[in-house]
Amino acid sequence: MEKSIDEINRRIRDGSARVVTADEMPDIVCELGEEGALREVDVVTTGTFGAMCSSGAFLNFGHAEPPIKMERIWLNDVEAYGGIAAVDTYIGATNKSVTRMESYGGAHVIEDFISGQAIELRAQSSGSDCYPRRSITTEVRLEDLNQAIMVNPRNAYQRYDAAINTSDDTLYTYMGTLLPHCANVSFSGAGTLNPISNDPNLRLIGSGVPIFLGGAQGMVVGEGTQHSSAGNFATLMTTGDMTEMNTDFLRAAYMHRYGPTLYLGVGIPLPILDIEAVRRTAVRDEDIMVSIRDYGVPSRSRPVLGQYSYADLKTGAIELNGEEVKTSSLSSYRHAKKVANIVKSWIEDGQMTLCLPTRYLDPSKQAKPMRETRKVILVQEIMQRKVVTIKEDQDITDAAKKLLRGETNHLPVLNEMGKLTGVVTTFDIAKAVARPERKVKVQDIMTRNVITTQADEPIDIAAQKLDHHRISALPVVDAQNQCIAILHASDLGKLFKPGGKLP
Amino acid sequence: MKLLVRLIHESRPIIAQVVKDTGVLINVERARSDAHEGEEALVDVPDESCIQVSERMRSLGAEVRILEEGISHDEDECVDCGACISICPKGVFSFDEDWKLQVATKKCILCGRCIVSCPHAALSMSY
Numbered sequence: 280m281e282k283s284i285d286e287i288n289r290r291i292r293d294g295s296a297r298v299v300t301a302d303e304m305p306d307i308v309c310e311l312g313e314e315g316a317l318r319e320v321d322v323v324t325t326g327t328f329g330a331m332c333s334s335g336a337f338l339n340f341g342h343a344e345p346p347i348k349m350e351r352i353w354l355n356d357v358e359a360y361g362g363i364a365a366v367d368t369y370i371g372a373t374n375k376s377v378t379r380m381e382s383y384g385g386a387h388v389i390e391d392f393i394s395g396q397a398i399e400l401r402a403q404s405s406g407s408d409c410y411p412r413r414s415i416t417t418e419v420r421l422e423d424l425n426q427a428i429m430v431n432p433r434n435a436y437q438r439y440d441a442a443i444n445t446s447d448d449t450l451y452t453y454m455g456t457l458l459p460h461c462a463n464v465s466f467s468g469a470g471t472l473n474p475i476s477n478d479p480n481l482r483l484i485g486s487g488v489p490i491f492l493g494g495a496q497g498m499v500v501g502e503g504t505q506h507s508s509a510g511n512f513a514t515l516m517t518t519g520d521m522t523e524m525n526t527d528f529l530r531a532a533y534m535h536r537y538g539p540t541l542y543l544g545v546g547i548p549l550p551i552l553d554i555e556a557v558r559r560t561a562v563r564d565e566d567i568m569v570s571i572r573d574y575g576v577p578s579r580s581r582p583v584l585g586q587y588s589y590a591d592l593k594t595g596a597i598e599l600n601g602e603e604v605k606t607s608s609l610s611s612y613r614h615a616k617k618v619a620n621i622v623k624s625w626i627e628d629g630q631m632t633l634c635l636p637t638r639y640l641d642p643s644k645q646a647k648p649m650r651e652t653r654k655v656i657l658v659q660e661i662m663q664r665k666v667v668t669i670k671e672d673q674d675i676t677d678a679a680k681k682l683l684r685g686e687t688n689h690l691p692v693l694n695e696m697g698k699l700t701g702v703v704t705t706f707d708i709a710k711a712v713a714r715p716e717r718k719v720k721v722q723d724i725m726t727r728n729v730i731t732t733q734a735d736e737p738i739d740i741a742a743q744k745l746d747h748h749r750i751s752a753l754p755v756v757d758a759q760n761q762c763i764a765i766l767h768a769s770d771l772g773k774l775f776k777p778g779g780k781l782p
Numbered sequence: 783m784k785l786l787v788r789l790i791h792e793s794r795p796i797i798a799q800v801v802k803d804t805g806v807l808i809n810v811e812r813a814r815s816d817a818h819e820g821e822e823a824l825v826d827v828p829d830e831s832c833i834q835v836s837e838r839m840r841s842l843g844a845e846v847r848i849l850e851e852g853i854s855h856d857e858d859e860c861v862d863c864g865a866c867i868s869i870c871p872k873g874v875f876s877f878d879e880d881w882k883l884q885v886a887t888k889k890c891i892l893c894g895r896c897i898v899s900c901p902h903a904a905l906s907m908s909y
Contacts, residue, residue: 328861330901382903455865456899463868530861532901542861542901595867595876607868609901611861613881 280317281553287321288632296321298548298626300619301560302471308561316557322626322633323560325474326491326546326618329467329610330532332453333433333504334541335371336389336521339425340400342366347412349402353377354388361402365410369430372531372541384539386531389429392421393493393524427521429492433503435545437475437513438569441466441592443584443604446575447728448747451536455609457574461584464571464597464606469615470564470589474547475513477560483549484515485636491546491622492519493529496631499547501638507646515640517545528618542611546618548626550633564590571599577740579648658741659734661773662755662764668693671700671722675711678703678721689752691762692725699754699762701725731756732766738774741766783832784811784852786892788845789821797823800838806831811891824849824891851908852890853897855883859904866896866905 290296299307301323308316338359348365352358356378359368372386392398397418406413421427442465444450444457451457455465470476478484486501497519506514528544551557567589572581584599591597592606625631667685669678671694678690682705692701703725711724732741732753741753745768755764789796801808812824827835836846853874862883867875872889875896896905 329863451898455901456869456895458869465865465868530902533903534901535898540901542863605868607864607866609863609865611863611881613862613877616881 280314282317282321282551284550284552284633284635287550287552290321291626291632292629294627294629296626298322298324298623300472300616300623301325301477301549301562302616302619304477304557304560305471305563308557313554313557313561316561317551317554320551320557322623323477323549323551323556324546324619324622324626325469325477325549326472326544326615326620326622327435327469327474327610328528328544328614328618329469329542330453330534330540331431331434331543331545332373332540334389334429334431334543335369335385336427336429337367337369338427340366340368340419340423341425343412343415343417345412346410347402347404347415348407348410349404349415351403353401354385354398355379355383355391356399356401357383357385357388359385373539375538381538382533384531384533386539386541389521389541390526390529390531392427393521393529394526395420421522424522428518429497429521429524430500430516430518431492431503431543432516433505433514434492434517434543435474435503435515435547436468437473437479437508437511438567438589439467439512440569440583441571441587441606442574443571443599444575445573445584450574451534452574453534453537453540454574455534461599461602461604464592464599464604465609466569466589466592466606467609468567468569468589469610469612470567470593471562472612472615472619473567474545474549475508475515476562476567478547478549478556479508479511479513479559479642480555481508481513481636481640481642483552483556483635484547485639487634487637488547489631489633490517490519491528491544491618491625492517493521493524493543494527494621495519495521495523496625499636502640502644505646506640506644508640508642509645512646513640513642515545528614544614544618546622548622548631548633550635564588564593571597577743656738656774657734658732658736658738658755658766659764661738661770662732662734662766663770664764666691666754666762666765668762669703669721670695671720671725673721674719675703675708675721675724679708682708687752687765687767689754689765689767691729691754691765692721693762698760699729699731699756701727702729702752702754729754733757734763738771742771745771783827783829784849784892785825785827785832785836785839786847786849787823787825787839788847789823790843794842796839796842796844797825799842800835804831804834804838806835808835812893849892852887852892853885853905854887854908855885856904856906859902860900861902861904863901865899865901869895869899871895 359370374385442454500516503514530542
């Protein structure tokens with residue numbers, strides 16, 4: 280037995296279509312069998328609600344008098360794209376405000392527009408005979424715009440790898456707070472309710488298909504950026520009218536030390552045309568596996584520590600190498616379920632009918648990494664090879680002398696084997712002098728938990744370490760933990776000498 | 783009842799002294815010593831001894847704040863994602879059967895870790 284899309288739409292129009300949410304489908308198939316479920320169910324609705332950073336909106340403000348071609352544009356001091364004429368712009372969700380606290384960004388501008396607030400528009404232009412005006416400052420509300428069309432390059436990931444952190448430091452990432460020593464796992468995704476997980480071969484989801492987007496009825500534009508369906512990481516480009524959206528399903532967010540992002544609800548109804556559609560929408564949390572990746576490794580290819588299903592992750596704890604690790608989600612399953620339920624009610628009320636893709640998405644595409652033609656600058660290119668060190672059992676007065684002579688603020692401390700065991704700074708010496716409590720040896724006052732770098736580490740990673748730990752130097756160690764050089768924060772300045780060459 | 787005790791730099795054993803003087807057992811839930819900001823401890827004491835303990839601590843030179851409640855949760859901002867759940871050391875946060883976030887403020891030790899971890903600024907401390 281097969282059903283046509285026209286037959287399903289006829290049932291939607293006369294109010295007799297049977298619509299269920301994707302999380303209900305596995306049990307229905309279990310109870311009625313595949314043939315029975317195909318006869319019984321016409322539409323399965325899906326939903327997801329989570330951080331979708333790659334989102335934004337095209338806005339048209341109407342012409343000013345005298346007219347301006349806006350070349351640089353700020354909305355509440357968040358820069359928007361000025362490369363499209365003349366009063367068009369694109370505001371991206373993750374762009375940070377240039378003046379407000381960094382927790383305000385493009386996503387907040389979008390949310391503030393939708394909640395009816397006035398937004399300050401500032402723009403500059405170099406002026407032309409047809410657009411003489413050079414600058415404008417005004418306040419606009421969503422209702423004042425001609426168009427506010429959300430177009431999101433990458434939404435509704437099919438699934439997303441979970442995050443863990445094996446390093447010694449708490450990391451603040453777009454996957455949330457990752458505690459040191461694998462103390463938590465953060466994951467994202469709606470599992471059984473996820474749109475593409477219910478249509479992994481992309482037979483039903485494609486260009487032109489109607490969707491729920493931020494509370495409005497929108498549609499799939501086509502393949503999303505970084506679409507990688509071959510690896511089960513398909514994505515969608517979506518669009519919808521911002522003026523019909525609401526803040527229940529569109530929320531600006533700020534990920535600590537990452538930046539602004541947009542939480543968005545996306546839902547897609549799937550017509551149950553054949554047995555294949557039944558089979559695919561019967562997917563359970565147990566069937567959808569993700570890798571747990573180590574964000575403690577600052578590299579594109581983060582090591583995988585294990586494979587777990589959404590069912591495992593949703594229990595609140597997993598077992599990893601014999602230890603229990605707490606898990607929690609960044610996306611909201613409660614809101615995902617609400618999205619799927621609203622899509623269900625739209626279809627039951629005849630407010631949304633379905634269609635098949637006008638263009639299909641490639642189900643076998645694989646995303647590529649970036650082609651890089653210039654080599655990454657490494658620590659060894661700017662580190663100072665002449666490094667003054669001190670032994671653990673030397674007096675602090677020796678350390679003070681060395682600090683003075685060496686014109687440095689950091690002395691790496693070595694044990695009798697020559698291995699790095701600590702660091703002494705001028706601050707440590709000053710403290711010891713200010714509070715003389717019989718601390719006379721370097722080992723009494725040194726910092727033992729030393730943050731180090733390696734000669735072949737990319738300079739950006741070393742810079743991140745300096746920034747993260749709020750320190751101003753990193754001893755450079757080799758594989759035997761011998762201190763071979765030192766990298767000072769001030770050495771980073773060498774990279775920015777105008778026209779200068781690396782030493 | 784939880785008390786937030788700020789100690790002055792001269793390191794006198796104030797908490798030990800108060801335990802000795804009053805006989806009240808004090809549970810130190812969290813303590814921090816910082817070169818710039820001094821020492822701070824969050825302690826839990828039986829409700830009936832709260833006044834007695836805090837007065838005694840004050841007389842020994844500590845600043846004491848009585849904390850009526852733990853972290854506060856703004857339900858309008860919260861989207862029930864659960865990002866706070868796995869990073870809380872005390873299991874304050876959980877989901878009910880409808881995946882709605884539940885907050886057991888009594889368990890909270892006001893470490894503040896969840897405040898920066900909440901993507902929606904739905905968690906805050908009132909003190």
